[in-house]
Amino acid sequence: MAVKVIIPTPLxxxxxxxxxxxxxxxxxxxxxxxxTTQFGDLKKHLFAEDGKLRSFVNVxxxxxxxxxxxxxxxxxxxxDTISIVPSIAGGAPKRGRVFPWPRKR
Amino acid sequence: MATKTVAxxxxxxxxxxxxxxxxxxxxxxxxxxxxxxxxxxxxxxxxGTGGLGAPLGLYLAAAGVGxxxxxxxxxxxxxxxxxQVLFGTSDVGRPxxxxxxxxxxxxxxxxxxxxxxxxxxxxxxLELFQDYDIIVDGTDNFPTRYLVNDAxxxxxxxxxxxxxxxxxxxxxVFGYPGGPCYRCLYxxxxxxxxxxxCAEGGVLGVLPGIVGTIQAAETLKLIxxxxxxxxxxxxxxxxxxxxxxxxxxxxxxxxxVCGTDPSVTKLIDYVEFCGIRGEEAPTRVTNxxxxxxxxxxSRLDRGDDLYVLDVREPHEYEISNxxxxxxxxxxxxxxxxxxxxSREIVAHxxxxxxxxxxxxxxxxxGFRKIWNLKGGILAWSDEVDPNVPKY
Numbered sequence: 001m002a003v004k005v006i007i008p009t010p011l012x013x014x015x016x017x018x019x020x021x022x023x024x025x026x027x028x029x030x031x032x033x034x035x036t037t038q039f040g041d042l043k044k045h046l047f048a049e050d051g052k053l054r055s056f057v058n059v060x061x062x063x064x065x066x067x068x069x070x071x072x073x074x075x076x077x078x079x080d081t082i083s084i085v086p087s088i089a090g091g092a093p094k095r096g097r098v099f100p101w102p103r104k105r
Numbered sequence: 106m107a108t109k110t111v112a113x114x115x116x117x118x119x120x121x122x123x124x125x126x127x128x129x130x131x132x133x134x135x136x137x138x139x140x141x142x143x144x145x146x147x148x149x150x151x152x153g154t155g156g157l158g159a160p161l162g163l164y165l166a167a168a169g170v171g172x173x174x175x176x177x178x179x180x181x182x183x184x185x186x187x188x189q190v191l192f193g194t195s196d197v198g199r200p201x202x203x204x205x206x207x208x209x210x211x212x213x214x215x216x217x218x219x220x221x222x223x224x225x226x227x228x229x230x231l232e233l234f235q236d237y238d239i240i241v242d243g244t245d246n247f248p249t250r251y252l253v254n255d256a257x258x259x260x261x262x263x264x265x266x267x268x269x270x271x272x273x274x275x276x277x278v279f280g281y282p283g284g285p286c287y288r289c290l291y292x293x294x295x296x297x298x299x300x301x302x303c304a305e306g307g308v309l310g311v312l313p314g315i316v317g318t319i320q321a322a323e324t325l326k327l328i329x330x331x332x333x334x335x336x337x338x339x340x341x342x343x344x345x346x347x348x349x350x351x352x353x354x355x356x357x358x359x360x361x362v363c364g365t366d367p368s369v370t371k372l373i374d375y376v377e378f379c380g381i382r383g384e385e386a387p388t389r390v391t392n393x394x395x396x397x398x399x400x401x402x403s404r405l406d407r408g409d410d411l412y413v414l415d416v417r418e419p420h421e422y423e424i425s426n427x428x429x430x431x432x433x434x435x436x437x438x439x440x441x442x443x444x445x446x447s448r449e450i451v452a453h454x455x456x457x458x459x460x461x462x463x464x465x466x467x468x469x470x471g472f473r474k475i476w477n478l479k480g481g482i483l484a485w486s487d488e489v490d491p492n493v494p495k496y
Binding site: 008054058063085086089090 | 244245246247250268269270271272273275290291292293294295308339341343345346350351352353354355435
């Protein structure tokens with residue numbers, strides 16, 4: 001089934017600068033597998049070494065957090081939208097400092 | 106929300122001037138005299154007077170929030186002016202809270218501005234937050250985000266959250282009674298190595314304006330107690346696609362701070378929690394062979410056969426360059442054949458961090474005569490050619 005995966009800005013660099021990608025999948029796990037097969041660099045940003053989704057990356061099917069559904073086994077149907085939402089910290093980011101913790105105390 | 110008032114001392118009425126100033130609020134039944142008096146009695150603390158803090162400060166002051174605290178420790182610099190609309194060119198070099206305080210007092214002399222020149226820390230957060238009803242998080246880094254969250258949960262104060270990255274923003278209200286907190290959403294911050302490099306940094310100047318004004322709107326709604334609050338909902342905004350989306354945000358019963366059996370019951374060391382050991386590059390790149398800008402200049406002047414490799418992005422090359430051969434860091438693995446390993450190569454980027462990665466990569470690929478330009482194009486501008494713009 002064709003589902004849309006929305007790629008957040010910080011990860012677009014690893015997905016050919018695409019805003020969203022359509023994949024064929026019946027579950028969230030299948031959708032993310034299809035995505036990381038197509039864009040290998042995304043894998044380490046989405047998954048920890050043990051294969052689990054990273055704790056600063058949340059995944060939603062439509063507007064529901066998969067942690068409160070069946071996690072990566074959550075089923076998806078045609079027309080569903082999967083959103084990947086990583087944590088971002090910026091308020092007034094200084095150029096070149098992703099972690100702008102300026103001086104050591 | 107229940108605003109604890111400072112109005113025990115001041116009569117909860119509006120003067121003639123205040124009635125005139127706030128008339129467009131007063132004639133609107135959703136605010137009215139009741140709402141305006143709530144605003145007058147409200148105390149809001151803004152953490153950070155940057156891109157988000159600027160519209161927040163301006164709109165909350167204009168709306169008549171009776172007491173606004175602003176916390177910052179930085180000075181205004183030229184790169185701030187692209188988005189931090191609280192400041193003017195003549196403010197460059199001044200402490201942000203001084204400039205912001207003046208601007209806000211001038212905008213609305215009826216209210217009290219408490220300008221606090223401090224770096225928010227685990228030592229001072231609880232004491233600072235104590236005197237305010239609502240905390241608004243406009244900071245720019247993970248340690249402070251977690252610190253603000255935990256302090257708000259511990260004190261039971263709402264935290265109006267907004268954050269931005271390039272074209273994208275996230276907004277919600279954490280710490281509202283019964284609602285989720287930041288750790289329910291993201292239990293842990295990303296490890297330092299796994300975030301986009303500086304090549305992907307930057308922010309569309311108007312984005313913090315949009316996100317900050319949404320935070321301001323939510324703050325005003327919390328005070329006057331009207332409308333549907335942005336609690337349990339995370340608003341996602343993409344300025345490039347010009348789309349707002351919303352996802353559900355749930356309170357996690359196992360949350361280490363706001364859960365039923367919390368493990369975090371006092372403030373911790375948030376720099377350590379976020380795995381940050383200072384601003385320098387990780388230790389793994391300290392053994393990279395380096396050349397200083399001055400050495401490079403004198404070797405080039407001598408006519409040495411050096412290949413200058415620029416590993417920045419094409420749009421950065423357009424800003425300023427030192428005539429290096431451009432191969433962006435991300436393309437290096439598949440374009441490595443373009444390089445001649447028998448020649449001496451000097452790699453550079455903006456500050457020397459990405460090029461250190463490039464040197465490390467090329468050494469692994471068998472290159473032996475390779476150097477990293479220490480301090481990058483910034484050092485070149487400082488030490489060799491001041492006509493090369495810094496960015």
